[in-house]
Amino acid sequence: WEKYLEVCHAQAAPERLFRLVSNAFEVGWLLEAIDPINQSLFCSMSVVCVRGHRIRLQYIGYKDCYDIWVNSDSPFIFPCGFCKRTGRQLLPPKEHDPKSFDWNNYVESNPNFSIAPEEVFASMPTSLSNLTKFEIKDKLEAIDRQNSELICVATVIDMLGDVVLIHFDGWDSEYDYWTHATSALIHPVGWCEENGRLLSPPQGYVGENFNWEQHLNETGFRAAPTQCFDCVPHEFVTGMKLEAVDPRNQSLVRVASVSEVEEHRIKIHFDGWDSIYDEWFDVDSSDLHPVNWCQKTGHPLEPQLTVKDRDQNKGG
Ligand code: MLY
Structure with a gap:
């Protein structure tokens, strides 16, 4: 990165714009997660891959084409039993009855899986009492x-x-x-x-x-009430470099730049790739990371596409 920033005369997006914690998840662990496609649903998931601070989750009983990637400190993943404890409806593994589903019974009959220990979750259920001044139905x-x-x-x-x-x-x-x-x-x-x-x-x-x-x-x-809102304007500026998840292949994190800036979203350019692949990300996206995030967290980083790669037709 250091050399690349120098060559590009570019500035790295400051680290304080992002968060960093550790990842203690293991393959085969079970958990409950908010469905990113239909965010009012809580689903039963298993960890199928751990890479740096990211984990790949599978909807239990469903094909791997529906798998999702989340950061290990995501506020949208919870220990087994979270929904039951907090009066929310959990979508059980495929072909299980939502009314009678029980995680302990499930693990007994599926010994390849185990329940993820509570302490690996960044948002522990005890710290989940509401911190905002919002009220339900506001x-x-x-x-x-x-x-x-x-x-x-x-x-x-x-x-x-x-x-x-x-x-x-x-x-x-x-x-x-x-x-x-x-x-x-x-x-x-x-x-x-x-x-x-x-x-x-x-x-x-x-x-x-x-x-x-x-x-x-x-x-x-x-x-x-207006006191509920406390929006701090983001500090992203066009030209800043960062590491971003490729929306076309969620398992990859690429060297990227901010190519356009709006109030609540930024356009991300994947370095070396044609700008037709640029994508808008909301500024609160958990798929944007600071320079060196991959190296620090042990995740592979896809470098910028070079002219040589492009000549070999990898650049689309
Ligand atoms: N073209 C879409 C727009 C839907 C907008 C929904 N928002 C407001 C929640 C449609 O008409 O279906």
Whole structure:
């Protein structure tokens, strides 16, 4: 990296913009995890690969094409029994009955697996009492991660420590997402009006002008108090170098640069690759890491593509 930064006359994205802890997970361990595709679901998963500070998880009973990669300190993975203890619904392994499923019975009949010990989880269940001032059902204005040009009428529907689950009023749960309470993706009621931005009303909203007061009255819930929001602007600048997970092959972390910057997201360029492969990442993405993260955590790093690689047609 040192040499590469010098050659590129580039600055590394400062380390304080990221977090770093250790990884004690082992293959075959069982856990509960939030489904990144449908974030209101908690699924039963097994660790199938450990690489540096990243772990590959498999939905138990499902094909490996659905596997996901998470950081070992993810706030979205939990010890077995977490859902039961906290009154949440766990999706059990394929073909198991959600009502009668029990992890201990499962391990007895599947001795290749074992229950991951609680102390390897960064977010221990004891520290998961709510740290934010949000309350369940609080209303707010939130960016739709999947349609990031839209700021929409939304509700906090679950909380864990200092992360909150955002649901879009009138829409299916497929758009739901978890985010840190200090995220740049969420704003208080009235933010759009104050900032001259268009607010997307709930789906199926009848009437031209959406009116918050009326919506709050109708739903009977409060606007989240402004003290709940504590967004610190991100410090990414175009040209900064970093290490980023390749969205096309989640097992790979590549040498990358910030190619464009917006309020809540940054465009990532994979060095040496055509810019058609550039991808937007929300600034709170857990797939962005500082320079030297791979080396420090023992994860392979895919170097920048060279002219020679490109001539051999590896650059697409
Ligand atoms: N084109 C999409 C947009 C969906 C937006 C959903 N957000 C607001 C939660 C559609 O109409 O399905």
